Amino acid sequence: MSLRIFQPSSLGRGARIAATGSYLPAHVVTNAELARRGAPLTDDEIVRLSGIRSRHYAADDEATSDLAVQASRRALERLAKPRVDRLYLATVSPDHPSPSAACIAQRALELGDAPAMDLTASCSGFLYALDCAARAAVCGETVLAVAADVRSRFIDPLDRATCALFGDGAGAAVVKPCKPGEGIEAIGLFADGTGARSVYVPAGGSREPATAQTVATRRHTIRMEEGPQVYLAAVEGMLAAAEELLKATGRTFDDVALVVPHQPNRRILDRLAKLARLPEEKLFVNVDRIGNVSGATVAIAFDEALRAGRLKEDEEVLLLAAGAGYTAGAALVRIDAELLAASRFDPAATSSSAGT
């Protein structure tokens, strides 16, 4: 693996995360409910195979942009003077094939004429959005980096390999210019197209347009035909990305206060911790409660970690992801006092909408 690493300080500039927000739909789907819906797995099997006990599903009238808007509002409400010059939305489940979910969210957030676009990097989505946002921030813009997915609409309820893994949700971060050396210290991204069919949705795109036949055979749902290889590749991707970014920044795992990884399943996280020799308290885990939320996972987990008080001023957090494509990424972020203060304000307490 060879990461493409971006260090804002190399340009004599800086980019920092000023606030985060996340949103989980109100409906919690337990393993028992999945089984009642016909999933070919018991609660015990799901827990044993994945460590997942529940996940959130979007309501019938909620789409990806709705979740993105909720998470974005929570991030923006944590700022005294919210401003957005640009919006990047990472998703693999946009509201429509076109236009972008970002444009729909841009309108709902009343962002004026701020450019808005979707980007697709599967479970590495948030880190890809954060990389784009950091590059725009060093040019002076304040950027909303969002990741949102409604994977529940693309699940085959009869597929043992995937039916219990995924949940819905969104996470957002406001990225602003700052002094060199503050905030986002480095981001590294990677892609390897040999894994393009490792986890994929075969039909519904230009390769295999939706037909009555593709729907009848559920080819518009998530397929994971080489599960063991994907499992091992996810760990390898996150570990290699972490080690390369840490080496490039002169750090080791010992220097990092918390690792916030993508959460495909609990066993993958246990393997990552074992190979990286990470003590349990240094790994943030929420997969048991929310499952795999694709590209939004890291954004949600980072927001939860901040609000749970797991990070202190001047500590460094390592965000990690690997996913279909294959894609992978890592980001080293220094926590500052303003971000901590923002995370202590809870917009949900003044909002009627459900969520995290």
Add this chain to the structure above:
Amino acid sequence: MSTLDTVREIVAEHADLPGRDDDPLQVESFVLVVVAEALEDRFGIRVAAREMRPENFGTIARIAAYVEGKRA
């Protein structure tokens, strides 16, 4: 205990053993992950994603040969 015997023992902990060592291993995909991790612990090897293929994990005999190759 030979490598073959150990592989049989590990697989038997998680699935029904096939009749012969070169019969196709009929197990759920997830069992292969559990077996791979047990092999890592027992033999001190690391199974890479690219190695998780039928040529290496399709039968008991192939798993044993794969492990021998990794330890060589």
